[in-house]
Amino acid sequence: VWDDRVNEIYGRPADGQPRGYDDWALTIHPDDLERARKDFDTAAATHGRYSSQYRLLLPDGTIRHVRTRAGFLQDAGDTPKMIGAEWDVTSDVLLNENLVRERQLSESKNAELETAKARIEHVALHDSLTGLPNRRFLDEMLAGAHDDRTALLHLDLDRFKQINDTLGHAAGDAMLMHASKVIKANARTADFVARIGGDEFIVVCHGRRDDELAALADRIIEEMRQPVDYKGHQCRFGVSIGIAANSGIDAKQLLVNTDLALYRAKSRGRNRYEFFNEELQSEIVKTKQTADEILGGLERNEFIAYYQPQFDANTLEIVGVEALSRWCHPRRGILGPDVFLKVAEELNVVSLIDRTILEQTLENFRRWSLDGLNIPRVSVNVSARRLEDKDLIKGLRRLAIKAGTVSFELVESIFLDEHDDLVAWNIEHIKELGIDIEIDDFGTGYASIVSLLKLQPRRLKIDRQLITPITGSAAQRRLVSSIIEIGKSLGIGVVAEGVETMEHARILKELGCDILQGHAFGRPMDATSFRTFAQSREWLAAG
Structure with a gap:
C-alpha cells in the first residue's frame, strides 16, 4: 500500500488503489532499473534490509531521485511483506551534481592557470630564439647553488657582428642557433647552458677538473671554427671562452671572474680560452x-x-x-x-x-x-x-x-x-x-x-718603427723614401x-x-x- 506522499513522488493519484511491484518497476528510470531490481531481489532473497537510490521517470518526463529504505517481515500467514519509506532527494542530488560540476570547473580553471603560469614562467626564464635558459634563470640557479666545485665557462662569439651586419639578422639568428647546438652537444646532460644576451653564452659545470674544463672549451672552439652554410654563404666565426671555478666565492663574483678571463682571451687573439687565476687577479687589482x-x-x-x-x-x-x-x-x-x-x-x-x-x-x-x-x-x-x-x-x-x-x-x-x-x-x-x-x-x-x-x-x-732601421738597411731607406715621395706628390x-x-737626421734630410x-x-x-x-x-x- 502506498501512502499519499509515495503516490505523489511516483506521480500517481492518491486514489487509495493498491500499488505493487510492477507499478514500482514501471516508474524507475530504464538506466537504473536493473540495479534497483538487483538490490530488491537480493534483499528479498535474504529477507535482509533493502537500501537503494535510483531515478524515477514520470509520465510527464520529469526525473526524480529517490532514496529507499525497507525491511522484510512475515505476517501470521507467512506472507512476506516489505515495509519501508522513500524520500524525494532530487534537490540534494542536483545540489551535489552542481557542486561536483563547480569543483570540476574550478579544477579545470586552476589547471589552465597553472599551465599558463608555467608557460609564462618558461618564457620569462628562457631565450625565445634558442630555447636555452636566459640570464634571469642563470642568476636564480646560481643563487641556489652551494657546490664548491662549480665552474663557469663564459663564451662570446668572435666575428658574429660581421655576419649579422653583412648578411642580416636572420643569418645572425641562424648562427646563434648553430652555436647553441654546438655548446649543448659538447656539454654534459647535467651541465646548465644559458644564453645571457647577444652572442654570449654561459655553461655551468659541477665537479669538473681543470683539464676537463679545458677539454670542453677545446671541443667547443674546434667545432665553432667549422664553416656554417647559410643560403649558399659559408659563414665562419669563432668563440672566445673565459673559465673560472668557485673557490669559496659567491655567484656574482664567479660571473665577474669568468668575464675577466674572457676579456683576457679576447685581448690575446680571440678563438681561445683563458682561466681566471692569481696572475689575472693580481693584474685586476x-x-x-x-x-x-x-x-x-x-x-x-x-x-x-x-x-x-x-x-x-x-x-x-x-x-x-x-x-x-x-x-x-x-x-x-x-x-x-x-x-x-x-x-x-x-x-x-x-x-x-x-x-x-x-x-x-x-x-x-x-x-x-x-x-x-x-x-x-x-x-x-x-x-x-x-x-x-x-x-x-x-x-x-x-x-x-x-x-x-x-x-x-x-x-x-x-x-x-x-x-x-x-x-x-x-x-x-x-x-x-x-x-x-x-x-x-x-x-x-x-x-x-x-x-x-x-x-x-x-x-x-712616419712611424719610428720605419725610421729606426734606415741607418743599416737600404730597403728600409727606399720604403721611407717612397712614403716621402707620396706625401710630396699630394702636397702633404x-x-x-x-x-x-744625427745619422738618421742626415739620411732623412737627403731623402x-x-x-x-x-x-x-x-x-x-x-x-x-x-x-x-x-x-x-x-x-x-x-x-
Missing part, C-alpha cells in the same frame, strides 16, 4: 688601483703636457712642438701613456685627458709668446673616442684657437670607418676652424692613398719621428723629409724646460 688613481689624478690636475720639439730638416730651426700627455704621479713620478692609456680608455676618460692637455698647451703657447718665444705651431694627439663627441666642435670654438697654430694628430686606424658620419663631420669642421690634421704613425696602420686624398691632411708622420708635409741620431723629431735633438720636457731649451738653441751645436 693593479688595474683597479691604477683606475682609482687616474680618476683621482684628474681631479687633482696631475695630468700635464710635455713637449718635444720638431725641427726643419734643412735649417734645424724649431718649427713646432708635439704636446704629449704625462701623469705627474705623487709617488711614482712622471709616467708616460704606456702606464695609464689602456686603463684610461676602459674608464672612458681619454677624451678628458686630451682636452686637459690641449687647454694646458694653449695656455703655455700664450705664455711663450709673451716671453718672446715664437713657436709656429703645436701638435696635439686626439683619440678616436674624442672624435665621436658630438660636442667637440662646440668646445673647440670656445677655445678661440688661432688658425694654423694647432694641429690634431690622428692615428691611421681612425680612417678605417669611412661610414662614421659623426667622425667625418667633426674632422671637416675641425679643418674649418683652422686646425690642421696630421696622420700619426703613418706606415704601420691602414691609411691608403685614397684615405689621404679624402682627408687631405696637412702633414703625415712629412714628419719623421724617432730620429735618434727630402721636411720635419725631424726625436731624441737626437730633444727629448720630451715640461713647459718650463722647453722654454729654456728653445731659448738656448743648444741643439744647433749638435747639428
Whole structure:
C-alpha cells in the first residue's frame, strides 16, 4: 500500500488503489532499473534490509531521485511483506551534481592557470630564439647553488657582428642557433647552458677538473671554427671562452671572474680560452688601483703636457712642438701613456685627458709668446673616442684657437670607418676652424692613398718603427723614401719621428723629409724646460 506522499513522488493519484511491484518497476528510470531490481531481489532473497537510490521517470518526463529504505517481515500467514519509506532527494542530488560540476570547473580553471603560469614562467626564464635558459634563470640557479666545485665557462662569439651586419639578422639568428647546438652537444646532460644576451653564452659545470674544463672549451672552439652554410654563404666565426671555478666565492663574483678571463682571451687573439687565476687577479687589482688613481689624478690636475720639439730638416730651426700627455704621479713620478692609456680608455676618460692637455698647451703657447718665444705651431694627439663627441666642435670654438697654430694628430686606424658620419663631420669642421690634421704613425696602420686624398691632411708622420732601421738597411731607406715621395706628390708635409741620431737626421734630410723629431735633438720636457731649451738653441751645436 502506498501512502499519499509515495503516490505523489511516483506521480500517481492518491486514489487509495493498491500499488505493487510492477507499478514500482514501471516508474524507475530504464538506466537504473536493473540495479534497483538487483538490490530488491537480493534483499528479498535474504529477507535482509533493502537500501537503494535510483531515478524515477514520470509520465510527464520529469526525473526524480529517490532514496529507499525497507525491511522484510512475515505476517501470521507467512506472507512476506516489505515495509519501508522513500524520500524525494532530487534537490540534494542536483545540489551535489552542481557542486561536483563547480569543483570540476574550478579544477579545470586552476589547471589552465597553472599551465599558463608555467608557460609564462618558461618564457620569462628562457631565450625565445634558442630555447636555452636566459640570464634571469642563470642568476636564480646560481643563487641556489652551494657546490664548491662549480665552474663557469663564459663564451662570446668572435666575428658574429660581421655576419649579422653583412648578411642580416636572420643569418645572425641562424648562427646563434648553430652555436647553441654546438655548446649543448659538447656539454654534459647535467651541465646548465644559458644564453645571457647577444652572442654570449654561459655553461655551468659541477665537479669538473681543470683539464676537463679545458677539454670542453677545446671541443667547443674546434667545432665553432667549422664553416656554417647559410643560403649558399659559408659563414665562419669563432668563440672566445673565459673559465673560472668557485673557490669559496659567491655567484656574482664567479660571473665577474669568468668575464675577466674572457676579456683576457679576447685581448690575446680571440678563438681561445683563458682561466681566471692569481696572475689575472693580481693584474685586476693593479688595474683597479691604477683606475682609482687616474680618476683621482684628474681631479687633482696631475695630468700635464710635455713637449718635444720638431725641427726643419734643412735649417734645424724649431718649427713646432708635439704636446704629449704625462701623469705627474705623487709617488711614482712622471709616467708616460704606456702606464695609464689602456686603463684610461676602459674608464672612458681619454677624451678628458686630451682636452686637459690641449687647454694646458694653449695656455703655455700664450705664455711663450709673451716671453718672446715664437713657436709656429703645436701638435696635439686626439683619440678616436674624442672624435665621436658630438660636442667637440662646440668646445673647440670656445677655445678661440688661432688658425694654423694647432694641429690634431690622428692615428691611421681612425680612417678605417669611412661610414662614421659623426667622425667625418667633426674632422671637416675641425679643418674649418683652422686646425690642421696630421696622420700619426703613418706606415704601420691602414691609411691608403685614397684615405689621404679624402682627408687631405696637412702633414703625415712616419712611424719610428720605419725610421729606426734606415741607418743599416737600404730597403728600409727606399720604403721611407717612397712614403716621402707620396706625401710630396699630394702636397702633404712629412714628419719623421724617432730620429735618434744625427745619422738618421742626415739620411732623412737627403731623402727630402721636411720635419725631424726625436731624441737626437730633444727629448720630451715640461713647459718650463722647453722654454729654456728653445731659448738656448743648444741643439744647433749638435747639428
